[in-house]
Amino acid sequence: MGHPQWTILEILRWTARHFQEKEVSEPRTSAEVLLAHALNVTRLDLYLRHDQPLTAEELARFKTLVLRRRTGEPVAYITGHKEFWSLDFKVTPAVLIPRPETEILVSSVLEVVSQKTENRKQKTSTYWGLEVGVGAGAVIVALARELPQVRWVGVDISAPALAVARENAARHEAGDRISLLRGDLLAALQPGPRFHLLVANLPYVPRPVWEDLPKDIKEFEPRAALLGGEDGLDLIRPLVQAAPAILHPGGWLALEVGEGLAPKVAALMEAVGEYERIEKIPDYLGIQRVVRGRRRE
Ligand SMILES: C[S@@+](CC[C@H](N)C(=O)[O-])C[C@H]1O[C@@H](n2cnc3c(N)ncnc32)[C@H](O)[C@@H]1O
Known part of the structure; x- marks a missing residue:
């Protein structure tokens, strides 16, 4: 991630490829959910704002999440949320992630x-x-x-x-x-x-x-x-x-x-x-x- 200024789309592509190389499951979805979480926007917003550059602070925040995911930590434990029955549930490592x-x-x-x-x-x-x-x-x-x-x-x-x-x-x-x-x-x-x-x-x-x-x-x-x-x-x-x-x-x-x-x-x-x-x-x-x-x- 030594790139001068990443746009949302560039960082998404880079991260999905990186996850794939590291054999992280669901590489693209993981990248999208984590980036949306880091930027506090929806996944749809990522595409609507695909050419928006990330600030240094946003990039640093995202990088921390990427490193956690790379160890295999499930996305839902990183974000603390999981959707079930169209409702948003809090999840922690004390609970099974609803399937x-x-x-x-x-x-x-x-x-x-x-x-x-x-x-x-x-x-x-x-x-x-x-x-x-x-x-x-x-x-x-x-x-x-x-x-x-x-x-x-x-x-x-x-x-x-x-x-x-x-x-x-x-x-x-x-x-x-x-x-x-x-x-x-x-x-x-x-x-x-x-x-x-x-x-x-x-x-x-x-x-x-x-x-x-x-x-x-x-x-x-x-x-x-x-x-x-x-x-x-x-x-x-x-x-x-x-x-x-x-x-x-x-x-x-x-x-x-x-x-x-x-x-x-x-x-x-x-x-x-x-x-x-x-x-x-x-x-x-x-x-x-x-x-x-x-x-x-
Ligand atoms: C597969 S998880 C299901 C969680 C949730 N109902 C769901 O569907 O996402 C099973 C749950 O059963 C609980 N559990 C395991 N053994 C139990 C027992 N002997 N008595 C009551 N609950 C138990 C676990 O702590 C865990 O929260």
Whole structure:
């Protein structure tokens, strides 16, 4: 970067090439998001102002971000933001970065709630939803915003993650409908059927897959948010078994799962014998991403 005066377009091209040479994933997108962050503008602005020169201060700011990205640090941890469900979420290294495919989990819950309210014509005044493993709070906040009739409880084993989720709930004006608790799966909850919805994107990466994950993920994102034991089911298995005890009859369980795990999770649900209408829902790549089932009435 010893160039006399860089324009936005020149620095973008240089950085994308540099990232590519250093084998940084998503080189062009990384360059764009980081430059937009350094200049405090949108990515679209970069193109609208492509021939604008950078000041020495802007260049220095950008250079710091480029150096961080070059080590493999994910863009979202560098900027402190990630978009999910068209909402801006704060993220820190204490939380998993929300993934676009997790939006399927949100839509698969919305689908059953609309069926349910349609069928029962709002017989119950308050619906209760539970998310286990809230992380940054992307799923629970998206659902709370979409479903104003539902009150939510969110659980996570990580206190620093809960602090981030709390901030995100407040940022999106959903804090008054979301109670957050620290606990291991359902241990922090009172026993008894209380919830109409139970949603979870628990750690599900099997150890052999985890060993081979790209550096950006394996070395930077919390291991406790990813690793699901030898077969990926260490957390999902006990949740599937325990969920009927806290779901109302007719209540739904929706779980995000990793590639290849959906048939095993559906079989676990079958084996419990208390679920019906068990379905596997694909994401936009055709991977069975969500397994959903209803507690028998
Ligand atoms: C894959 S992340 C999902 C985060 C967020 N819900 C999302 O979809 O982006 C899994 C979350 O589960 C939490 N977790 C891991 N083990 C847990 C347990 N035994 N009980 C409750 N939460 C747990 C992790 O701390 C992490 O925040």
